[in-house]
Amino acid sequence: MDVERLMRDLTIDQLQNIQESLSKQTEEKREELRKMVGRRYRDVLDASKTVKRLTEVAGELAVKMETIRTVTKTATWTPPPKLPVKTETIIRYGLLQKLVPLLNDKTDGLSDVFALVLAENLHRGVSIEAADFASAGVVLASPLKSIGQLLIQHRLSLLDRLQHTLGDDTDWQSVSGLLVAIALLKQYSLEELLEVYLRARKAHIAKTLENCSTLLSVIEEMKKTVECVDDVFGRGAAICSALAVVTEPGWCPDQIMTVVQFQVSDYSKQLRAEIARVNGSYSKSKAQLSEEFVEKQATAWIEALCGSLETRLRSMASFFEKTADIVDFVVAVDDIFGTPWPCVASNSAVYNQLFGSSLLDRFKALTKIEVSALERQLREKAVHASMTNQPSLFQRRGTRFDALIASGVSQELHDAIEGVFEVLSGIIASTSKYVSIGKEADKDSLQTTLAEAALDLTKRLTEEAEREAPEGDVRNFWLTRFRLFLALVQHEPAVLCQCMGRNTEAIIGCNKLLHTAAEKSLCNFMDAFIAETVAQSKISLMPEYVASPVKFLDLAQEVEKHKLAETDATTIEIPTQLSRFYFAFLYSICAKTNTYAVAHLFTRNVTTHVSKVLGQILAKSLIEAATKAATDVPMILAQVLFDAKTLFFMFMDPGLLEAVKIVEEKLDPINRAVLVEPLTKNAKLYVQRTTMLFGQLQVEPITASGQPADLPDSYTSLIDITPFITNIPRLPLIPGMSVIEQQTSPEDAKRKKKAAARQAPKNEGTLPHASSDAVIGSLLGAKQNISSLYDKFSTNWFKN
Numbered sequence: 001m002d003v004e005r006l007m008r009d010l011t012i013d014q015l016q017n018i019q020e021s022l023s024k025q026t027e028e029k030r031e032e033l034r035k036m037v038g039r040r041y042r043d044v045l046d047a048s049k050t051v052k053r054l055t056e057v058a059g060e061l062a063v064k065m066e067t068i069r070t071v072t073k074t075a076t077w078t079p080p081p082k083l084p085v086k087t088e089t090i091i092r093y094g095l096l097q098k099l100v101p102l103l104n105d106k107t108d109g110l111s112d113v114f115a116l117v118l119a120e121n122l123h124r125g126v127s128i129e130a131a132d133f134a135s136a137g138v139v140l141a142s143p144l145k146s147i148g149q150l151l152i153q154h155r156l157s158l159l160d161r162l163q164h165t166l167g168d169d170t171d172w173q174s175v176s177g178l179l180v181a182i183a184l185l186k187q188y189s190l191e192e193l194l195e196v197y198l199r200a201r202k203a204h205i206a207k208t209l210e211n212c213s214t215l216l217s218v219i220e221e222m223k224k225t226v227e228c229v230d231d232v233f234g235r236g237a238a239i240c241s242a243l244a245v246v247t248e249p250g251w252c253p254d255q256i257m258t259v260v261q262f263q264v265s266d267y268s269k270q271l272r273a274e275i276a277r278v279n280g281s282y283s284k285s286k287a288q289l290s291e292e293f294v295e296k297q298a299t300a301w302i303e304a305l306c307g308s309l310e311t312r313l314r315s316m317a318s319f320f321e322k323t324a325d326i327v328d329f330v331v332a333v334d335d336i337f338g339t340p341w342p343c344v345a346s347n348s349a350v351y352n353q354l355f356g357s358s359l360l361d362r363f364k365a366l367t368k369i370e371v372s373a374l375e376r377q378l379r380e381k382a383v384h385a386s387m388t389n390q391p392s393l394f395q396r397r398g399t400r401f402d403a404l405i406a407s408g409v410s411q412e413l414h415d416a417i418e419g420v421f422e423v424l425s426g427i428i429a430s431t432s433k434y435v436s437i438g439k440e441a442d443k444d445s446l447q448t449t450l451a452e453a454a455l456d457l458t459k460r461l462t463e464e465a466e467r468e469a470p471e472g473d474v475r476n477f478w479l480t481r482f483r484l485f486l487a488l489v490q491h492e493p494a495v496l497c498q499c500m501g502r503n504t505e506a507i508i509g510c511n512k513l514l515h516t517a518a519e520k521s522l523c524n525f526m527d528a529f530i531a532e533t534v535a536q537s538k539i540s541l542m543p544e545y546v547a548s549p550v551k552f553l554d555l556a557q558e559v560e561k562h563k564l565a566e567t568d569a570t571t572i573e574i575p576t577q578l579s580r581f582y583f584a585f586l587y588s589i590c591a592k593t594n595t596y597a598v599a600h601l602f603t604r605n606v607t608t609h610v611s612k613v614l615g616q617i618l619a620k621s622l623i624e625a626a627t628k629a630a631t632d633v634p635m636i637l638a639q640v641l642f643d644a645k646t647l648f649f650m651f652m653d654p655g656l657l658e659a660v661k662i663v664e665e666k667l668d669p670i671n672r673a674v675l676v677e678p679l680t681k682n683a684k685l686y687v688q689r690t691t692m693l694f695g696q697l698q699v700e701p702i703t704a705s706g707q708p709a710d711l712p713d714s715y716t717s718l719i720d721i722t723p724f725i726t727n728i729p730r731l732p733l734i735p736g737m738s739v740i741e742q743q744t745s746p747e748d749a750k751r752k753k754k755a756a757a758r759q760a761p762k763n764e765g766t767l768p769h770a771s772s773d774a775v776i777g778s779l780l781g782a783k784q785n786i787s788s789l790y791d792k793f794s795t796n797w798f799k800n
Helices: 003-009 012-074 087-104 109-128 130-135 141-168 172-186 190-210 215-232 238-246 254-260 265-279 291-317 323-336 347-355 358-384 411-437 445-467 474-491 493-500 504-536 539-547 580-595 604-628 634-651 654-666 669-689 691-697 737-742 746-766 772-780 786-791
Strands: 559-563 571-575
Touching (some): 003 012, 087 254, 087 265, 109 141, 109 254, 215 291, 291 358, 358 411, 411 474, 493 504, 504 580, 571 669, 604 654, 634 654
Antiparallel strands (some): 559 571
């Protein structure tokens, strides 16, 4: 540190701070030095005490050594008395006394067995010379007997421990050592050792299974067993190598040599001789077993194990509660069986011996259970879905056409069906997965089971609908069933077909069941619906109205003034419209079927049924009306005859022909001959013109591409071609009409005026003079010419 530079560059305050910092550091260093000197001083004092004590001990040792040397020089040696016992026997007894404590040290199986066999050999050798000890005054009978009992008990407990440990172990090194120990202990051959190991493993696996072990762990234990057998007895031949090492003269565990660690050389020599005797004690063949024999024994062991565990394995298979769980288990099992099992001819054979058909049977049972659960779920969701409140097919303010509503299924029901069939698709996927990885010979029967379960599901849904029909709200019940079957047919046919697999007959049968059930449900709905409409309609009053001319005035409609061909002045009145009660009845049915959004879903079978029911109802009404119709009023008879013919052309019921026959019998023959042809023609025209209204109720509706060209003027001049019914919504405005009128050329306007002038006198000549028709027309609010119809509307209406 340059003091002069610091004095020159720094201020006084800075120099003072530096001085204080240096003073503080000096004090700290001084304190550290003081503490270090104190600790070292204490160490020096302790070391000096130790040195002093060593000096004293060395002095004492030197004095004693000098004493020994003095005594040795003055003493005389006398040889010990000669005993009648061999020196080897004495050494054996000494070694036996050293080995007995080692028996309680549990190290490894081979070391314990080697020590036991060595102790037994020593005990046997000493016991033979026990009489010589007795003659010398040394009594060893009692100690040798105690040692003998100890060795017997130790042999039994050691053998039991080895077998227990052998059953738990699958490491080939450990197993080889344990088997060599058992071979020395029991003098077993390699064949017997293989049997011992397989028996121990079988007991261990059975015990493991009793302790709620999983099936996968059992299979893994079996695979580890055969792998260990292959390493120890098969291609690995580890047992042969281990026996060769152990039977090599001079080999012994390290702990045995500790017995003579501080003994004289005679003891070491005797111990090595005894060890060599143990090495050579194994007299069986050490040649490797043939692969065929090992494979045969392993296969027999697997068969015996599977046979003893069959009941337990089946009970464990019953614990699976879902098909997906079985598939996951089979996938895990497939991973275990994916690699070849040594000492086994075929993995599939092991799989079949282990499980048999237990997994397959359980999978079939779960398939039926899950499909039945789906049926219950489907019923519950179908009931809770808002199916009866089906939105209108053509919504007034709808942004676009809803294809789902057009299909006749509500969104709630569609979602319910979709959710249920997602679960069914999962069952199909599980079945396909099991079939692809399963090892059973008849695993393809799962597809048949699934097909039968799906077909039974369809049968129960369709057959139980008849038994579950309530007595109250029949209409909504059948509507709900119809939409359920319709949803199954329209939205999930592929899933049901996948359930059937390649069974074409089952697919056709399922499809036929659903279609038939849907049609039958819709027919039942229409029956209930038509019955309600009949009860609400006035067709039952028709006989009363046609029996009274005064009441019939309320039903009178506009008629056609038809000229007879023979004369120009004679005209007859031909009805052109269906009676109001019948029209309202049919119109109500069509309107309500469209409200429920089912009319466009009619099949030919449903239409035939509905047409038949309507024909029977209308025929019954018309027969009664024809019977009670007033005979003296031709207009009433003509109207009833027109109704009967029109409805016959619509529904083709024989009862309507009977009504026609009754009316024709009441007509005058001349009137009948005049009326038949024009009335029949008007009836056909009416059916054609109302096809858009009532065609959905007819099997073969009469249609026409356009208005016939040969219609008489008396028909074309009619204003109303349908009965006048109140509270009918008006048509929307037509804003383009004014534009069309403005674009009409002056020549076209003049031509139209001339045509109207020519037509006016002709029409005036055909108008009735104070007839009842005029009164009926005024009651119905119907005018007799086009100009009066135009007056109904404001001239500004077409311009809006």
